[in-house]
Amino acid sequence: MPDVLVAGAGPTGLLAAFELERAGLDVLVLERDAQPTTQSKALGLQPRSVEVLAERGLLAAIEPHVQVRLPAGHFSGLPIGYTDLPTRFPYQLGVEQAHVAAAIEARLRTPVLRDAAVTAVAQDDDGVTVTAGGRDHRAGWLVAADGGHSTVRTLLGAAFPGTSARISLVVADVTLAAKPTGLADGWQLPSQASGYLLPLSGGRYRTVVFGEEQQRLGRDEPVTADEVQRALTAAHGPGIEVGEVLWASRFGDAARQLEHYRHSRVLFAGDAAHIHLPVGGQGLNLGLQDAVNLGWKLAAQVRGHAPDGLLDSYHDERHPVAARVLLSTRAQAVLGVPDPDAAAVREIVTGLLAVPEARHAVALEISGIGLTYPGVSARADVPAAADGRAVLAGAALPDGWADRVETRAGAEPQLVRPDGYVVWSGGPGLEDALHTWLGQPTTAALLA
Ligand SMILES: Cc1cc2nc3c(=O)[nH]c(=O)nc-3n(C[C@H](O)[C@H](O)[C@H](O)COP(=O)(O)OP(=O)(O)OC[C@H]3O[C@@H](n4cnc5c(N)ncnc54)[C@H](O)[C@@H]3O)c2cc1C
Incomplete structure (x- = not known):
């Protein structure tokens, strides 16, 4: 029996499965379609997604399919320069979404089960039973990444408030x-x-x-x-x-978002959790970041060492990020309306975006590079540990944490969560940060 089932082999479901497998879990992805899709909704990867894929060694397989590096994003068609972003990748990669998905899928240990549309979900205290392709599958948890028309969302009757499509x-x-x-x-x-x-x-x-x-x-x-x-x-x-x-x-242009990303043993990610007009090219970026935020937290929960509230912090951290993208895309949609009032607002916004500080703030947001979470000091952009552990650089690791923290030499002391965010950067507080994010030290190691 797998530890986790994933509904949907889009980019979000595949990266969630990759993260969970990286942390040593058994995962089975259930996909409705019989063949991997060759069709691509998204044509671009934002800088933060490029960083995340690079940190996991996934970028090399995508590179041959990259058609263009664009040193800019856009806000409702108004160019937003990326060249001064604090990243190794200050550009959008022009690459079709199907190549991104294929590169991640190629690295999964357990092949995706295709022709397996989820049609029923039942959960109890111990786990989840998912009917897919006419067969029952049992696991402890389900990640629902089955896209904007999510069947799992419908089956659970999950509230999905927002605005209906007008165009x-x-x-x-x-x-x-x-x-x-x-x-x-x-x-x-x-x-x-x-x-x-x-x-x-x-x-x-x-x-x-x-x-x-x-x-x-x-x-x-x-x-x-x-x-x-x-x-x-x-x-x-x-x-x-x-x-x-x-x-x-x-x-x-419907803009909707789940009220709760977690429904007991079912966790929603990607378009299954939020939909919006794909203006500004942020949907795929959102889904990929959902996947890396969720992966290590769910893995810690399954392994039994998650500190209290860690799994729920997935909703707490990611819900506001998508809410902000919904706000941004709704504003961008208004700016694109062909009427004189919208044109007036567009002219004013164009002027505002000529102010370097304003342009930079929007660039940080749309690229994903400016994103931080409460309790997190910065984005790290260091190679992720191959086995999904956190990374401690430039400091001695206290006893009992080696199964959850990889140590590295480094001049700059920092403790980096498995999803690449810095939660301690020198001075007192290392033990507190370890407890907050990684639970309790291993008793056997402390007694040895
Ligand atoms: C026209 C258009 C252009 C876009 N351009 C961009 C862009 O440039 N940049 C950007 O970042 N984003 C863009 N987006 C948004 C982006 O494509 C999505 O946000 C992204 O595909 C979300 O990935 P996902 O894995 O969450 O969902 P999906 O890609 O929708 O994947 C869901 C998967 O679940 C499967 N599935 C569905 N139902 C079931 C079921 N019952 N059981 C099992 N499997 C199921 C589907 O077959 C699919 O494989 C665009 C979207 C559109 C429509």
């Missing part, structure tokens, strides 16, 4: 039989609030459209090549001709 958009990857003049050739990340046509690799183009027709059609209406053609002709004139629609989907 409807279509994303499509297409080939073009005829191109409008002036269309850029190189691979680019979207920089507009919404509504764009961008070249990807291999002769494919990514388009997002949201005209009157999209508002009229129902959410479940299939996207046809004719619909995409009409929208592109309206935007680019008669010189554009769609060849093939390779993938298309409808999405909206």
